[in-house]
Structure formats: C-alpha cells, structure tokens
Amino acid sequence: xxxxxxxxxxxxLAANDDKALETIYLEHYPMVARMIxxxxxxxxxxxxxxxxxxxxxxxxxxxxxxVLSSRLKTFLYSVCRRMWLKKxxxxxxxxxxxxxVEESADAADALEAHLEKDAQxxxxxxxxxxxxxxxxxxxxxxxxxxxxxxxxAEQFGYTNAENAKNQKYKCLMRLKKLxxxxx
Amino acid sequence: xxxxxKIQEIERYLDGEMTAPEKEAFESLxxxxxxxxxxxxxxxxxxxxxxxxxxxxxxxxxxxxxxxxAITPAQPxxxxxxxxxxxxxTWYSIAAAASIALITSMATMxxxxxxxxxSITDKYEDVxxxxxxxxxxxxxxxxxxxxxxxxxxxxxxxxxxxFAISRNGYMVTNYHVIAGADSIYLQNNKGxxxxxxxxxxxxxxxxxxxxxxxxxxxxxxxxYTLKMQPSRLGQEVFSMGYPRDEIxxxxxxxxxxxxxxxxxxxxxxxxxxxPGNSGAPLLDMNGELIGIITGRQSTSEGIAFAxxxxxLKRLLEELPKEKxxxxxxxxxxxxxxxxxxxxxxxxxxxxxMVKVYN
Numbered sequence: 001x002x003x004x005x006x007x008x009x010x011x012x013l014a015a016n017d018d019k020a021l022e023t024i025y026l027e028h029y030p031m032v033a034r035m036i037x038x039x040x041x042x043x044x045x046x047x048x049x050x051x052x053x054x055x056x057x058x059x060x061x062x063x064x065x066x067v068l069s070s071r072l073k074t075f076l077y078s079v080c081r082r083m084w085l086k087k088x089x090x091x092x093x094x095x096x097x098x099x100x101v102e103e104s105a106d107a108a109d110a111l112e113a114h115l116e117k118d119a120q121x122x123x124x125x126x127x128x129x130x131x132x133x134x135x136x137x138x139x140x141x142x143x144x145x146x147x148x149x150x151x152x153a154e155q156f157g158y159t160n161a162e163n164a165k166n167q168k169y170k171c172l173m174r175l176k177k178l179x180x181x182x183x
Numbered sequence: 184x185x186x187x188x189k190i191q192e193i194e195r196y197l198d199g200e201m202t203a204p205e206k207e208a209f210e211s212l213x214x215x216x217x218x219x220x221x222x223x224x225x226x227x228x229x230x231x232x233x234x235x236x237x238x239x240x241x242x243x244x245x246x247x248x249x250x251x252x253a254i255t256p257a258q259p260x261x262x263x264x265x266x267x268x269x270x271x272x273t274w275y276s277i278a279a280a281a282s283i284a285l286i287t288s289m290a291t292m293x294x295x296x297x298x299x300x301x302s303i304t305d306k307y308e309d310v311x312x313x314x315x316x317x318x319x320x321x322x323x324x325x326x327x328x329x330x331x332x333x334x335x336x337x338x339x340x341x342x343x344x345x346f347a348i349s350r351n352g353y354m355v356t357n358y359h360v361i362a363g364a365d366s367i368y369l370q371n372n373k374g375x376x377x378x379x380x381x382x383x384x385x386x387x388x389x390x391x392x393x394x395x396x397x398x399x400x401x402x403x404x405x406x407y408t409l410k411m412q413p414s415r416l417g418q419e420v421f422s423m424g425y426p427r428d429e430i431x432x433x434x435x436x437x438x439x440x441x442x443x444x445x446x447x448x449x450x451x452x453x454x455x456x457x458p459g460n461s462g463a464p465l466l467d468m469n470g471e472l473i474g475i476i477t478g479r480q481s482t483s484e485g486i487a488f489a490x491x492x493x494x495l496k497r498l499l500e501e502l503p504k505e506k507x508x509x510x511x512x513x514x515x516x517x518x519x520x521x522x523x524x525x526x527x528x529x530x531x532x533x534x535x536m537v538k539v540y541n
Contacts, residue, residue, distance in 0.1 A: 022249050029253040043255050051246050058242050059235075124236040143230065144237025169187050169194075176229060 352395030424463030470518020
C-alpha cells in the first residue's frame with residue numbers, strides 16, 4: 001500500500017531523517033511547482049509555498065498522532081493548492097485554480113491549525129530578527145541546538161559558563177520583551 | 184528577587200536542575216503566588232515557541248540544502264530574448280486596453296449604483312393626479328353644459344378619487360389628495376360637480392373624510408358594505424377610479440398582506456393604478472369594501488398599495504354619530520352574486536373624482 005509507505009516516510013521525517021526528507025521533497029516538489037507555475041506563480045513562489053506545506057507536514061508528523069488518510073501526494077498538493085489560492089486572492093488579480101480531484105480533509109484541518117499558529121511564528125521571527133548579535137546566536141545555540149553553557153562560553157570567549165549564563169538570561173529577557181510588545 | 188534572578192529560577196525549575204529542597208521551596212512559593220504561576224506557564228509557552236521557531240528554521244535550512252537537487256519544471260511559456268520587446272509592447276497595449284475597460288466599467292457601475300440608490304428613495308409614489316387643461320376630456324365639458332350644476336371654471340390643480348360611505352354625502356379619500364387644499368370639488372361620472380369640505384384627516388393612515396357641502400345631498404343606498412375581516416392572499420379584487428376624466432375599472436388580486444416596506448396597515452395589490460387612482464375603493468368579488476388605493480411602487484409595474492378597510496372602520500368611529508350614519512355601510516350588500524358588469528355599473532354611481540384647488 002502506498003499510504004503505508006507514506007506513513008513510514010512520515011515517521012522517519014518526524015525523526016529528522018534527512019534521507020526521508022529528501023525523498024519526500026524531491027518526489028513532490030515538481031508536481032507542486034508545475035501547479036503553481038501554471039497559475040501565475042514563479043519558481044520562487046513555488047519554492048516558498050512548497051516549503052511552507054512541508055513545514056505543515058513536518059510539524060504534524062512531529063506531533064506524533066498524525067495518521068494519513070490520503071496519500072502524501074494528495075495531502076501536499078491540497079495544502080499547496082489552498083495556500084496558493086489564498087495568496088492569489090489576497091493579491092490584485094484572482095485566478096481560478098483547478099478543482100481538487102481528490103480533496104484531502106487532513107489538508108484543510110492541518111492548514112487551518114497552521115495559519116492559527118502562523119502569527120506567533122511571525123512574531124518570534126521578527127523578535128529574533130531585531131535582537132541582534134551575539135544574543136541571537138547565544139539563544140539559538142542554547143535553546144534550539146541545546147548546546148551546553150560551557151561550549152557557548154568557549155565559543156563566545158566568556159571567561160566562564162556563569163558569565164555566559166548571565167548574558168543568556170539578559171538576552172532572553174530582551175527577546176521576551178520584543179516578542180510581547182509586538183503582539 | 185529581581186527579574187533576572189526570577190527567570191533563572193523559573194528556568195532551573197522547568198529544566199529540572201533544582202535540588203530537591205530547592206524544588207520544594209519553589210513549589211510552595213508557586214502555590215501561594217498565582218502571579219508567579221502565570222509567569223512560569225507563560226515562560227514555558229514562550230520557550231516552546233522559541234524552540235518551535237528554531238526547529239522551523241532548521242527544517243528550512245535542511246530543505247534549502249535539498250532544494251537545488253529538485254527538478255523545477257520549465258516555465259509554461261518560455262520567453263526568448265528577441266520577441267521579448269514585442270511581447271512587452273503587446274503587454275503594454277493590453278494593459279492600456281484593460282485599464283480603459285476597467286475605468287469604463289467602474290464608472291458605469293458607479294453611475295448605475297447612484298441611479299439605483301435614487302430609484303430606491305422614490306419607490307413609493309402617491310397616485311394623485313396633477314391636472315391641467317389639456318388632460319380634461321371633452322366629455323366632462325359637454326355634461327357640464329347639459330347639467331344645471333356648473334362646475335368651477337378653473338380645472339383644479341390635483342385630482343384623485345373618493346367614494347361614498349353614507350347616503351348623506353360623506354366620502355372617503357386619501358389625505359395626500361386633499362392635503363393643503365383651498366377648496367375641494369367632487370365630480371361624478373355624469374359630470375355633476377359638488378363642493379365638498381374635509382371633515383376628518385388622518386395622516387398616519389393617509390385617509391381623509393370629506394362631506395358634500397350641500398346638506399340636502401342624498402344618494403341611493405350604498406351597494407357595498409365594509410368588510411371587517413382581513414382579506415387573504417390571492418383574493419380577487421376590483422377598483423374604480425378617475426386616472427382620467429372618465430371612470431376607469433381595474434381588476435387584480437391581493438398579492439401581499441403588508442404594504443410598502445412591510446407597512447401592516449396596507450395590502451399590496453396587483454392592480455393597474457395610475458395617478459388619479461388615489462382614494463379609489465378596493466372591493467372584493469362579493470362587493471365588500473376591503474381597502475382604499477393609496478399609492479404604488481414606482482420602480483415596477485402593477486404593484487399598488489391599499490389601506491386596509493379595518494383602519495377605515497376605526498376612523499369612521501371617530502366621526503360624529505348624529506351626522507354620520509354608520510348603518511349606511513352595514514346595509515344589505517347589493518353586489519354579491521352579480522356579474523361583474525352589473526357590479527361596476529352600480530358602484531360607478533358612488534365613486535367621485537376629487538378636484539383640489541390650492
């Protein structure tokens with residue numbers, strides 16, 4: 001069964017398996033790119049939309065309870081189609097997109113949840129963009145890449161981990177302030 | 184505890200870095216301090232947001248590493264270098280044409296909308312008639328000569344219709360017909376004219392009661408009666424009025440239980456009306472009076488409005504009893520069962536043209 005194979009790929013994607021990501025990416029990108037480029041989109045639009053859809057898929061997969069009810073192909077196509085439609089509608093000219101042959105119900109739900117979270121992500125992205133160096137890297141290294149304070153202290157030339165830690169807290173407070181004042 | 188220290192403590196607590204006694208102390212502090220509790224959960228949410236952001240960034244960069252390997256299909260319409268200029272020129276002219284078309288259609292829409300708005304404001308129009316010399320038919324003048332009663336020399340400014348509600352000269356018409364009148368004359372289908380005065384006016388229902396000035400005025404018993412029950416949808420109705428100097432018969436049916444803009448005092452009637460029909464009686468097939476024509480919808484043909492007879496009854500109750508004989512409208516109905524031409528012939532005698540001078 002294709003769906004089982006897709007589900008297996010999805011598990012590996014959630015486990016950050018690069019090979020699985022590459023398989024999914026290379027297999028589905030051309031289809032989406034064709035759809036978008038046939039409907040007034042550029043190659044860059046196609047890339048943005050497809051990667052956004054991949055993020056939807058990735059985050060769904062990481063939640064762990066995501067069970068595919070359609071093929072991965074259908075899911076991705078459906079999410080991309082809806083996203084592109086939304087973008088077209090917000091733009092000056094609206095064009096009719098092809099009707100979905102097989103509409104994926106998962107796609108609609110996933111996309112809706114994604115859009116709800118989107119505002120916060122934008123907020124975080126803006127805050128991280130404003131905070132500047134070295135705070136950005138320190139926070140990324142500690143909270144995202146989960147490096148030890150000792151490593152970070154060495155990387156940034158702090159005399160000891162305690163100093164680095166204080167610096168990290170100051171950065172975090174600034175980020176929090178930026179994040180919450182923009183909301 | 185300053186903010187920096189607080190964040191540190193919260194994070195150590197969340198990361199499980201506290202020693203057992205520290206943790207216990209912190210938890211007991213948490214239980215006592217809801218503000219701190221909120222801060223902890225908000226910090227936790229914030230950190231997870233930060234991590235989710237980071238994981239997205241990572242995922243993006245992983246995808247970007249893969250992207251160059253992906254096959255991007257060729258643009259559906261490849262654009263060679265040389266024809267680009269001509270194509271661009273075509274695009275310019277298409278764009279110009281499109282923008283002209285757009286401006287034209289926008290302007291048209293704006294105009295259409297404005298005229299639509301205007302037509303909404305004057306949807307309802309009274310059907311009293313503005314009289315002038317040319318509109319007067321020869322008919323009336325010839326009858327004027329034959330009759331001893333000579334009508335006024337001045338043809339009048341406005342015209343409408345009224346009908347008798349008693350034998351001694353009480354008539355009902357629309358308030359808007361006689362509003363602002365200096366003098367009122369009634370004229371029947373034989374061309375006889377009578378001076379009349381307004382004795383009662385009700386602006387809200389747009390009804391007015393007139394009385395023939397000659398107190399010796401007597402007519403035959405009224406052939407129609409006043410219907411008390413509301414009429415139902417689809418009820419066939421007829422009316423007689425003076426849109427011209429000749430009495431005109433019209434037929435139709437009740438098309439709605441409410442009048443213009445949902446006015447519950449009126450019916451909507453599908454019947455041809457023209458200016459001059461204001462105040463005409465609306466009778467059902469049994470010859471019962473069910474309403475008084477007041478106006479029509481100007482935007483569409485065949486939509487007229489009539490005040491319900493129930494309202495007329497309420498109005499008549501306010502008239503002085505000694506002068507107005509209410510029984511005249513409760514006599515035996517002489518119209519029921521008669522063929523329509525006979526009904527029309529009988530009703531005709533009791534319908535008058537109203538001429539208003541002001």
